[in-house]
Amino acid sequence: MCLVSLIPIRPGLEPERRDAARNRQLVLRAARELIEECGADGLTMGTLAQRAGVGKGTVFRRFGSRAGLMMTLLSDAEAGFQGRFMFGPPPLGPGAPPLERLIAFGEERIAWVLEFGELARAADVSAYNRFDVPAAVLWHRHLEMLLREAGLTADPWLMATSLSAVVEPERILHAVRVHQIDPERLAASWRELVSRVVRGA
Amino acid sequence: MCLVSLIPIRPGLEPERRDAARNRQLVLRAARELIEECGADGLTMGTLAQRAGVGKGTVFRRFGSRAGLMMTLLSDAEAGFQGRFMFGPPPLGPGAPPLERLIAFGEERIAWVLEFGELARAADVSAYNRFDVPAAVLWHRHLEMLLREAGLTADPWLMATSLSAVVEPERILHAVRVHQIDPERLAASWRELVSRVVRGA
DNA sequence: AATAGAAACGGACCGCAGTCCGTTTTGCTC
DNA sequence: GAGCAAAACGGACTGCGGTCCGTTTCTATT
Incomplete structure (x- = not known):
């Protein structure tokens, strides 16, 4: 079962660095919490970064936009x-x-x-x-x-x-x-x- | 011939004040110029205000957004x-x-x-x-x-x-x-x- | 364990749409 | 023409998405 992803596939086969993987999870968890609390429209990237405890640049590096x-x-x-x-x-x-x-x-x-x-x-x-x-x-x-x-x-x-x-x-x-x-x-x-x-x- | 406007009709019948009317024309003219030069996507409200020679607040007061x-x-x-x-x-x-x-x-x-x-x-x-x-x-x-x-x-x-x-x-x-x-x-x-x-x- | 260089980090920074509020202009009244 | 209230003005300000780049952290190699 080969599903087409909504997001571009990571081109390289190498796994991400450990800190990168950890931060991705942190951001995703924080995003789900924030959407739960404020709705999708109420989520701002700054708040998200703060809630996840990472810098804003990290969020954008991970997800692009x-x-x-x-x-x-x-x-x-x-x-x-x-x-x-x-x-x-x-x-x-x-x-x-x-x-x-x-x-x-x-x-x-x-x-x-x-x-x-x-x-x-x-x-x-x-x-x-x-x-x-x-x-x-x-x-x-x-x-x-x-x-x-x-x-x-x-x-x-x-x-x-x-x-x-x-x-x-x-x-x-x-x-x-x-x-x-x-x-x-x-x-x-x-x-x-x-x-x-x-x-x- | 009664056409439905794309924009909300001005509720009051009173005409606008002279300075308001003048500024509307200035802004519209500047907007057409800018779109000619940069395309619609390239028009920013700040540049527009500057080009028209009015304050940004005036542009927003006139056109809302x-x-x-x-x-x-x-x-x-x-x-x-x-x-x-x-x-x-x-x-x-x-x-x-x-x-x-x-x-x-x-x-x-x-x-x-x-x-x-x-x-x-x-x-x-x-x-x-x-x-x-x-x-x-x-x-x-x-x-x-x-x-x-x-x-x-x-x-x-x-x-x-x-x-x-x-x-x-x-x-x-x-x-x-x-x-x-x-x-x-x-x-x-x-x-x-x-x-x-x-x-x- | 030391090291080097690649990858990731993070927050100051930018340009933008849109708001706020003290100041100025307008046009009506006397 | 003087006075006045209402309307319009304008630019500093806010909050946002997104970028940049000096600093930190990781990992592969020895």
Whole structure:
């Protein structure tokens, strides 16, 4: 089971130095505590460094940026999601017809966003390359593959892009939190959408 | 012709004081110059204030935030777009069948994003309420109306939300600038998508 | 155990968006 | 024109993400 990480793989095979490993754990633990207390949006890198008892430079050296840190914190949930749609039981995993897998993918993603969405929003790199993060590329490829399997011949790549846009955390959270849309209604709309997209060839 | 502004209407009817009006013009002129020279992303509020010859506080008092300033700069282009799809000639404006209007809306929007997208990205308020800006609400209502007219009975409100997501500036610019997708291909995919969404009642 | 150089450390520092509040300008009233 | 309250001004200030670089710690080698 080879999952694609949300964060770049460490290129070298050499393990980190002992102090580096220790500090990583310190920072991650402190980050989880702070998010528990103040929410993801309330976490600042300065406070985090202080709480972890390390310098700010260390935090940035380890995780690159605030978004990188959030990605690391997400990676467990991320790996779980990946595992389910790539290797898990049908209808989400392989074995079910493509339309059913598409439907299940959206439903699962909506539920995932409702659980981890705040973190995911904080992890969104603000620049263009937000869509080129490995995990996002994987989701996209998965959608594209299912669309092809369902017989969609008209530009599955772009259609997968459109479907990805529909289940972006920001919109889903807005619909649920601001407009009080029932998550089940979101799922129903997704079912309707993908059914129509793949209907008839 | 009553267009919905991208920025909140000034609540009071009283005109601004003369110095306020003068400074607004100074700031807007300086902003256009700076964007010309450095791009929207290169504009900083400090530099802008300096260039305009006013204090930073004045800029923020006038426009509220960097995003607010960008919205003001966009409002002409925005009003033009609104005018075309609400009152302009078919197929974008009233008179054409709903599916054709939907198709034209997407095509026009894609072209608009390619022209003003950088500004639009800079104008995007980062918070949740980005989707509740008057202009965004208007686009959404327009899509919803066209979907209803096209006979879509299954949750037109959420379907309009999904379609809005598809033509967000960030994704479109990413597709074109990073993946070098031909804009005509984007338009074709949009046609395919909306045709399938409204097909069969 | 001594050593050397690579890696990691940490906090002063930078540029930015946005705020605050004492000062100045404006336009209305007499 | 003098006086006055309200509005606008402006720049010092805050808090943030992120960088830089002199200092410290580790580990491989002898």
